[in-house]
Amino acid sequence: MAGLNLKGIYKRYPGGVTAVGDFNLDIEDKEFIVLVGPSGCGKSTTLRMIAGLEDISEGELYIDDKLMNETPPKDRDIAMVFQNYALYPHMTVFDNMAFGLKLRKMPKEQIKQRVTEAARILDIEHLLDRKPKALSGGQRQRVALGRAIVREPKVFLMDEPLSNLDAKLRGQMRAEINKLHKRLQTTFIYVTHDQTEAMTMGSRIVVMKDGIIQQIDSPQVLYDNPVNMFVGGFIGSPTMDFVDGTLEKKEDGVYFTFGKASVKFPDGRASKIIDKGYIGKQVVMGVRSENIRDEEVYLSSAPTSVVDAHVEVTELMGSETLLHLTIEGASFIAKVDPRSTAKAGDDIKVAFDMNRVHLFDKE
Numbered sequence: 001m002a003g004l005n006l007k008g009i010y011k012r013y014p015g016g017v018t019a020v021g022d023f024n025l026d027i028e029d030k031e032f033i034v035l036v037g038p039s040g041c042g043k044s045t046t047l048r049m050i051a052g053l054e055d056i057s058e059g060e061l062y063i064d065d066k067l068m069n070e071t072p073p074k075d076r077d078i079a080m081v082f083q084n085y086a087l088y089p090h091m092t093v094f095d096n097m098a099f100g101l102k103l104r105k106m107p108k109e110q111i112k113q114r115v116t117e118a119a120r121i122l123d124i125e126h127l128l129d130r131k132p133k134a135l136s137g138g139q140r141q142r143v144a145l146g147r148a149i150v151r152e153p154k155v156f157l158m159d160e161p162l163s164n165l166d167a168k169l170r171g172q173m174r175a176e177i178n179k180l181h182k183r184l185q186t187t188f189i190y191v192t193h194d195q196t197e198a199m200t201m202g203s204r205i206v207v208m209k210d211g212i213i214q215q216i217d218s219p220q221v222l223y224d225n226p227v228n229m230f231v232g233g234f235i236g237s238p239t240m241d242f243v244d245g246t247l248e249k250k251e252d253g254v255y256f257t258f259g260k261a262s263v264k265f266p267d268g269r270a271s272k273i274i275d276k277g278y279i280g281k282q283v284v285m286g287v288r289s290e291n292i293r294d295e296e297v298y299l300s301s302a303p304t305s306v307v308d309a310h311v312e313v314t315e316l317m318g319s320e321t322l323l324h325l326t327i328e329g330a331s332f333i334a335k336v337d338p339r340s341t342a343k344a345g346d347d348i349k350v351a352f353d354m355n356r357v358h359l360f361d362k363e
């Protein structure tokens, strides 16, 4: 059991790369926290500093309120699971899982008990005598998890542990790791570049870009209230679409104008926009696909949010249809009812849900 505090942490590599800058995060005991961001944004470096595999250039790392900056990895009571599993090919599954415990000179009986228990949790008891080459990718990943579990660490660090698995198995293993977290009641820190993985796994998600934390929130808050265009565009599938425009106050209310289109905000939201002093400002409107509709019921209920759209492509997904639209030269994706009759090449009307669109400062 352990809480972690990362205070003003920097990692500067020789040659002038600041891989992580001013990283501040308090992780509660038993929390499942996910670091997410595009490749190269500093996720692995952060994890490796927590593990003690990289020096911290500046700042402080506390585990259970103890300063750990100079503590060697083996004394941090942390287990790390890597993308490539790093199993020993010549050893059986049992020996792979037991290896770290043997090094620690744990009594044989206790080792057997821990390995058997971990194998039971991971449903790999029947594989204990096999060598890694006789295992599937998913089974190897379980062994790698098992090797971490037997150590009963205070903190589990996982660096893209599922990226070598196919999509279906990844989905299954996501659920397994969630279950494992509930079962072990330990702190998990999980790194991924995949926003779906982050959204389905973490209780809190840390979104990073260029070594800097952009936002730390629960999956739902990240989705509903992204703090900037980067987070809005990174989280969600399909991602948010953006269009530049101006906020204007007209006689009957507040409008967002882009090209020849002008869409009106509901009164409650309009007064907030006025209060924040946004009128007259150049801003960016971010729209999620479920907030653009083509059904008649939406068009007639909010006529002031209706615009002309050209359908470029349609994608039938079964439970919904995606319309790839051009509106005043900007591209949008609308997620509509699968019974929609819109087809590629059509000129149609769509309505924005003006309560749900996002406004961002121009970056």
Ligand code: ADP
Pocket (backbone or CB within 6 Å): 013, 014, 017, 018, 019, 037, 038, 039, 040, 041, 042, 043, 044, 045, 046
């Ligand atoms: P991520 O895990 O998000 O893909 P990394 O933490 O691996 O990102 O890398 C962050 C940045 O630090 C990248 O720009 C990367 O090129 C740089 N970097 C990583 N390791 C080293 C190193 N040993 N020396 C110099 N630069 C490095």
